[in-house]
Amino acid sequence: MEGDEPTVDKTAPDKSRGGCGKLIRIAFGMSSTTMFYYTKVLMDLFIEAESKDGVSFRSITSVEDFWKFTKGPLLDGLYWDKWYNGQDLPPSTEGYIYYENKLLGVPRLRQLRVSTNSCTVNSEFASFITDCYSMYTIDQESKEAFGPYFGKKTNDTALLVEFPATGGAQPSWSFNTVKLIRYVTDFDKFIMGCEVVFCIFILYYIIEEIIEIFATGLKYFADFWNVLDIVLIGMALICIIFNVHRTVTIVERLGDLLNDPGSYANFVALGFWEMRFNNIVAITVFFAWVKVFKYISFNKTMTQLSTTLSRCAKDLLGFFIMFFIVFLAFTQLGYLLFGTQVNDFSTFMNSFFTLFRIVLGDFDFHQLEQANRILGPIFFMLFVFFVFFVLINMFLAIINDTYSEVKSDMAKQTDVFIMADYIKQGYAKFRDKFGFRREKLEGYEQILAGDLADKKMTVSEWKEELQKTGFDEGDIDETFTKFDVDGDRILDVAEQKHILQELQRLQ
Template structure:
């Protein structure tokens, strides 16, 4: 009968194992459809490592294409063209009326501004002579001989009204007018001077087609009083002289903006130049300059087509990651919102979508802008709008590239050391507490169960391949792996020593809770250990303590200080009394002698 009962029990256990095995297989089959790293965390450590390795390889390819695409936008030619234009218009010195050489940044007065416009600007825009005595092309407007000015340059100023601020009542007789700093409410839109051309009649931003600009001291809108220069040098100088003779710069002038654009056919690059003279309310001039070199005409060279191929590859990966995020949203539902890396993924996808929209806008707007310049060569070649789109596109993809490299920390768990770094950075909030965070992570890892890392996973499967190829003798033995597991026991021992336990107590804990290099600690054992530690802590705190409280100790110290002060005062009074007694005794002795 006993044998029959034991056989029945064994059959029941076997049936339970079969049922359990079937359930596990069903669970695995349910989760095999597009398993991501986050989903694989519910299937086991080996599944996590397998999926992590696949995602890491895919991500490395995506990172390479993204780097080539984003870094390839700006080349060394962009830097050198920007530098050449700045050296010509900003850094190069010119002589003033008194013969002193100054540069663009040294301009301090309106007189210096007029001298810069009449001499240095006109000479820099028109290169009508070469190194030989033969005259060059008269109306070429080729800066540095190689950079063609598109259209003509434009001078534009913004003003404020003479009643834009209030003068104090004490000084109203001395100051009849008041000019405030520039704002939309204080802007002057009334004609002035001869009142016959755009230089003397206000034009709105819709008429000028200029964008607002943020200067050093204020933000200026696209409207104002403007004049387009000529393609002839002598006519340009005459236009500037007419503005000067009719007092174009007044007390209400708050900024003068000089805009012109150039194209270098050798490099297929556009230079967008803006020179600004700001007139603050305190007087003087604050000069500044902005030079942007952009590549508006793409698909011109083999390198451009290569960058386009990298860009298309990036968007292919973005589509893949978009479907991957949708898969995780459906699987995790509201739990999806509690994962940090999901926000990074969504932000990268959003930035690339914005960059794609800006790229399409750029492709559509550039031909229209260039056709307008070609159809109206004597007007200002306006490329401000397309340049702003280009700059925003570069800013967006630059942020995206930063986040792409930041996401690389997600795949750092190749071994225990890199896992510690990843956990430290994920838990750390401020750089000042990074050492404490690392210590906490080190303690958590020391008491955590030994898990397989990516490097161990690769070694394991690579070892299987080598063993099948007959190269197993070159692989390390299992004892070497066990020695790595023993390191966890040493870490646990170190943690307990830091907590104040002696070696004997540590051995007793190991023996009581069955902690060994190859054994697993169950939940019951850990709960029992924590309960025991809590009982010990409560027992220690429940003991009668003969120690003095901190508040009592501080109050006693203050009382002792008061007593010391009182005793010191008594000693000083006693000394004074003794000195008086001595003087009285000396006086009585002298009287007796007399």
């Protein structure tokens, strides 16, 4: 009688491996490390470059500074008329930045204004204040003509200077380095092939999930992994639709630009959505890797990890509710106490992430103490005590306690099929296929004809003798279980004769 071989769904990883692999190739194929350096070069050109008066875009604080930058570094960066050696550039190189980067269309300077009296002046100050300007919003934007009008268009590289009603100037900037023309090189065409295969995979998964939903009904959505599959398919469909839309739109926009090179190339909306597309692809790849946890039961160590997380999920949920109640309380306290003096607490979000940095050991205690000599140190000590010493250690205790239980339970399991056994079985089949079977059979015969012949043989004796001849533990346990008919973990004389008969038959 043959013993039962441990069973495992060996095809499950292969089912998602192809789709995940194609997704990773697509995600990394459309990005490049040169994008970072390209962005840095443009930032150095437009943000860090200084005028003759020492004004850079970053240092703009007034209207005068704005015009010094505009007439100096901005125009010099957009229009290059000299080589590095001072010679004049030929007309054929007109419209290039850093001699190699073509400026599509023309740059555009846009002004947005707030309507006069867009806010209400308090009656007590009405005699002193005649005009009131609200913060800029689309609703408050002035639509009155104040010069040539070019429409609501901005540049893909946006340099923004805000002149608030309080005076001064606040510069900000945005650089979106994207690859809008996708299929140029041979590698790009290879990525296009991966995208086609990926679409086929998604179509297959959609059909498979629909069949499974009809077969299981609402129970389908009770499984976390099934919900994750739906999320992955939905995000993949969004990526596919946008990819097609982006390709078609780029062809149309470039065609219009080639017909009228002096027009403004409005790629701002397309660049914005291209960045969102890249974000969705990144999140999709992340979820695809999370799905790998579904198949890590092949490995005992990884099984302990996944089982620990699933067992303590409810405890962690309750802990996180309590944690964020305390954490948000300290966030609001820090914002209200130090928001007017400390930059790290100037907004609620800044305060929120500053406290996370304190948990990780990145903080500036001197700023808190300088803002308030009494409340600053008290706030810091209370936060460290309640969050770091109490809550964080409670979190670790939940994980550690659950892990100990899981490890204890798994130690009692003897028939768990792990990845090591899977590899050993594959290696054994390889040896058998290429002529190593006779060597194994002769080893078995030597043991049965040796000193232990015609005697009862325990599992420990069986292992000890076979290990001397070079057999691995997986083969030993497999053979013993197969021929131990009564399951008493002892090979009696009858069972040994059965082994010899089987060996003779195999030869």
